[in-house]
Amino acid sequence: MAYVAIADRDHEIAHHDPQTFIRKYIWSQDHKVIAVQYGLTAIFVGVVALCLSVMMRLQLGFPNEFSFINPESYYQFVTMHGMIMVIYLLTALFLGGFGNYLIPLMCGSRDMVFPYMNMLSYWVYLLSVIILLASFFVPGGSTGAGWTLYPPQAIAPGTAGVEWGIVLMLVSLAVFIVAFTMGGLNYVTTVLQARCRGMTLMRLPLSVWGIFMATILGLLAFPALLVSAIMMLLDKTIYTSFFMPDMVSAGEQTVYTNGSPILFQHLFWFFGHPEVYIVALPAFGIVSDLLATHARKNIFGYRMMVWAILAIGGLSFIVWAHHMYVSGMNPYFGFFFATTTLIIAVPTAIKVYNWVLTLWQGNIHLRVPMLFAIGFIFTFIHGGLTGIFLGNVVVDLPLSDTYFVVAHFHMVMGVSPILVVFGAIYHWFPKITGKMYNERLGRWHFWLTFLGTYSIYLPMHYLGFLGVPRRYFAMGDTEFMPASAQALNESITISAIIVALTQLIFFYNVVTSLARGKKADPNPWGATTLEWQTPDTPPKHGNWGHELPEVHRWAYDYSVPGHPEDFIPQNVPAEVAPVGRRHGVTHA
Amino acid sequence: MTFTLLILAVLMAVVVGWLLRQTLNTAPWQPRAADDAASGSAFDTGPRVLGLAAFLAVVTSLFALFISAYLMRRHMHDWADLPEPDILWVNTVLLVFASLVYHRSRGAAIRGEAATLKIGLALAGLLTFLFLAGQLIAWRELHDTGHYASRNPANAFFYLLTAVHGLHLAGGLWVWARSVVKIMSGAEPEAIRTSVQLCTVYWHYLLLVWLVLFALLLYT
Numbered sequence: 116m117a118y119v120a121i122a123d124r125d126h127e128i129a130h131h132d133p134q135t136f137i138r139k140y141i142w143s144q145d146h147k148v149i150a151v152q153y154g155l156t157a158i159f160v161g162v163v164a165l166c167l168s169v170m171m172r173l174q175l176g177f178p179n180e181f182s183f184i185n186p187e188s189y190y191q192f193v194t195m196h197g198m199i200m201v202i203y204l205l206t207a208l209f210l211g212g213f214g215n216y217l218i219p220l221m222c223g224s225r226d227m228v229f230p231y232m233n234m235l236s237y238w239v240y241l242l243s244v245i246i247l248l249a250s251f252f253v254p255g256g257s258t259g260a261g262w263t264l265y266p267p268q269a270i271a272p273g274t275a276g277v278e279w280g281i282v283l284m285l286v287s288l289a290v291f292i293v294a295f296t297m298g299g300l301n302y303v304t305t306v307l308q309a310r311c312r313g314m315t316l317m318r319l320p321l322s323v324w325g326i327f328m329a330t331i332l333g334l335l336a337f338p339a340l341l342v343s344a345i346m347m348l349l350d351k352t353i354y355t356s357f358f359m360p361d362m363v364s365a366g367e368q369t370v371y372t373n374g375s376p377i378l379f380q381h382l383f384w385f386f387g388h389p390e391v392y393i394v395a396l397p398a399f400g401i402v403s404d405l406l407a408t409h410a411r412k413n414i415f416g417y418r419m420m421v422w423a424i425l426a427i428g429g430l431s432f433i434v435w436a437h438h439m440y441v442s443g444m445n446p447y448f449g450f451f452f453a454t455t456t457l458i459i460a461v462p463t464a465i466k467v468y469n470w471v472l473t474l475w476q477g478n479i480h481l482r483v484p485m486l487f488a489i490g491f492i493f494t495f496i497h498g499g500l501t502g503i504f505l506g507n508v509v510v511d512l513p514l515s516d517t518y519f520v521v522a523h524f525h526m527v528m529g530v531s532p533i534l535v536v537f538g539a540i541y542h543w544f545p546k547i548t549g550k551m552y553n554e555r556l557g558r559w560h561f562w563l564t565f566l567g568t569y570s571i572y573l574p575m576h577y578l579g580f581l582g583v584p585r586r587y588f589a590m591g592d593t594e595f596m597p598a599s600a601q602a603l604n605e606s607i608t609i610s611a612i613i614v615a616l617t618q619l620i621f622f623y624n625v626v627t628s629l630a631r632g633k634k635a636d637p638n639p640w641g642a643t644t645l646e647w648q649t650p651d652t653p654p655k656h657g658n659w660g661h662e663l664p665e666v667h668r669w670a671y672d673y674s675v676p677g678h679p680e681d682f683i684p685q686n687v688p689a690e691v692a693p694v695g696r697r698h699g700v701t702h703a
Numbered sequence: 704m705t706f707t708l709l710i711l712a713v714l715m716a717v718v719v720g721w722l723l724r725q726t727l728n729t730a731p732w733q734p735r736a737a738d739d740a741a742s743g744s745a746f747d748t749g750p751r752v753l754g755l756a757a758f759l760a761v762v763t764s765l766f767a768l769f770i771s772a773y774l775m776r777r778h779m780h781d782w783a784d785l786p787e788p789d790i791l792w793v794n795t796v797l798l799v800f801a802s803l804v805y806h807r808s809r810g811a812a813i814r815g816e817a818a819t820l821k822i823g824l825a826l827a828g829l830l831t832f833l834f835l836a837g838q839l840i841a842w843r844e845l846h847d848t849g850h851y852a853s854r855n856p857a858n859a860f861f862y863l864l865t866a867v868h869g870l871h872l873a874g875g876l877w878v879w880a881r882s883v884v885k886i887m888s889g890a891e892p893e894a895i896r897t898s899v900q901l902c903t904v905y906w907h908y909l910l911l912v913w914l915v916l917f918a919l920l921l922y923t
Contacts, residue, residue: 342768356856432715
């Protein structure tokens with residue numbers, strides 16, 4: 116029998132609305148509820164990691180002043196901060212949070228194609244978070260191996276958490292990967308099969324493209340982490356020698372035979388590099404939509420933006436060893452990866468130019484989401500440029516494992532995507548909650564965060580140039596580090612504390628706006644994308660009421676010449692309003 | 704890593720290539736009635752088929768990486784080739800038959816032949832359970848002859864690769880069990896037709912993975 120598209124058999128599918136409180140808000144299969152669950156869990160665990168980073172900074176800024184921070188606990192903070200932020204916050208929030216909320220709405224479908232599995236994916240993710248946080252409370256505490264978990268140190272005595280912490284970390288990662296796979300299958304299948312009538316792939320907003328490609332990367336790259344986690348777990352528990360070399364530990368010959376720590380590095384970074392693009396691509400997609408909406412202008416070069424996302428995704432699998440230049444590899448190997456790393460900078464740069472060109476002669480409304488989007492452009496350019504330094508083998512050799520690297524990855528992963536997260540939350544807050552946030556508090560939050568994170572990470576590059584090593588508990592009296600380096604560390608710590616406290620403004624804004632905020636207009640920004648065209652705000656279960664939308668134009672009909680309004684929603688038919696991109700100078 | 708890179712390159716070429724073809728020669732800012740009439744589905748097939756295809760891509764990535772790790776670890780000095788227990792040949796035959804029987808059941812499900820379907824599913828499940836039991840017997844044999852996982856990486860990889868494959872098969876048996884419960888409690892073959900079709904593909908896939916793993920273990 117011929118296949119009938121989901122959009123076309125919508126009336127034959129039985130739609131059962133959940134009735135009880137538990138089914139509506141706890142064991143919910145509604146993608147919007149699951150998205151909020153993911154978001155709240157990810158942000159909660161992100162705040163835990165933020166507190167850990169403050170404690171790290173306290174030690175670095177004021178060494179040996181705090182009795183509860185010793186070398187062992189310091190490395191535990193470093194490890195858990197890194198792992199939580201990269202995987203349990205950023206990946207979970209962008210894919211599980213924004214992916215779940217936006218994909219069905221922007222595609223014009225009622226929900227994800229596998230709602231039960233979607234629900235399961237959240238609860239398995241929550242389980243992985245609980246297992247991870249439990250590692251703080253087991254004998255020996257959490258692992259102090261660094262988020263990269265390199266063997267042999269990760270499971271050798273001398274590193275914190277070798278009894279239980281590392282085991283729980285590895286198990287938690289494996290559980291997360293199961294959760295992510297369940298979610299990922301949902302996202303790709305929904306985007307491919309459940310769009311509404313008229314929604315071709317090229318009429319999708321870039322937010323969907325970014326999340327979609329990131330999901331594909333994740334589905335193919337997370338198995339590498341699973342492989343390395345399973346093998347390290349076996350090395351730890353049943354004394355296999357996948358990674359553990361023939362070594363003497365604390366004066367005693369270990370039982371391990373000729374394992375290969377480099378094998379772990381290859382497997383880990385084969386996952387690890389696509390992982391950073393899993394974090395970055397959704398941010399790229401979302402920021403494109405924020406810029407276009409708040410500049411009342413189509414994204415410049417939509418097709419190139421899509422192809423750049425595809426190119427970055429594809430290329431991200433062949434750059435991994437740029438994290439391993441100092442591992443003793445064959446120089447030609449390094450040369451190959453430096454080349455691919457510089458090649459991947461090309462589509463990335465194209466995206467940056469297109470964002471800037473979107474703003475050029477746009478009718479820019481400097482609302483809070485737009486401030487964060489522009490802040491993203493600044494910080495991403497900054498972080499991306501320092502990546503070019505590190506991508507070159509010879510320049511990387513003195514900079515590796517210094518604060519230059521720390522500054523680089525925080526700019527590209529910690530600051531830019533987080534600015535997008537905030538921008539996105541402010542942008543979609545009226546849709547998700549039906550209320551408006553406080554604009555003034557939002558501006559304070561932006562400026563303190565933006566300038567504050569610059570004051571943290573800009574000076575940090577100089578520490579890297581000096582050669583100040585990362586993952587050191589204390590620098591001591593080292594000749595090549597002048598006293599001014601310690602003064603710089605102090606000032607970075609103070610900035611970090613201020614930025615951490617600033618986030619309280621954001622939480623206060625969210626909570627009070629939820630409670631007492633002004634009722635929001637269904638489409639306060641005048642956006643074209645489908646999620647703003649729902650009959651109810653916030654959207655009800657099933658999203659669209661009785662009829663699914665039909666799409667007649669791309670996602671960027673802003674300031675179309677000849678049309679009285681400066682935006683035309685995607686579901687407005689061509690007879691009613693012209694379809695066409697803006698040419699020439701704005702006349703708004 | 705070359706092995707993984709080749710497999711990944713093929714997967715990415717297929718995925719990115721297909722996506723590129725969908726996006727070339729488009730001008731989305733222009734009105735197009737053909738686009739307005741687009742159904743919103745990229746493939747003329749149900750979402751569960753696509754879900755399985757995506758899952759098989761994930762599993763392929765996983766096994767390719769395990770195989771890469773195996774091939775890279777082999778070069779270290781402590782590697783001692785493992786004598787594969789003979790029962791593995793029996794297990795292989797069992798899995799081949801399980802796949803064939805599942806294929807037959809798929810035909811029965813499509814044609815609505817409830818009786819054949821019930822027998823077929825029961826037999827396919829039995830053969831798969833026997834395969835898993837045979838794998839455990841192989842493990843026992845190796846353990847009894849002192850081939851512990853910690854003694855030598857070839858042993859460790861044997862246990863690891865067979866365990867991962869077995870776990871995937873066990874996951875398939877979970878779906879098998881749900882279809883069996885449905886058909887045995889009186890449901891029509893049509894109710895489980897898609898599930899049986901997808902399970903058949905899954906069983907064939909895991910047979911292929913087993914053949915690759917078995918060949919790898921035999922020849923290295």
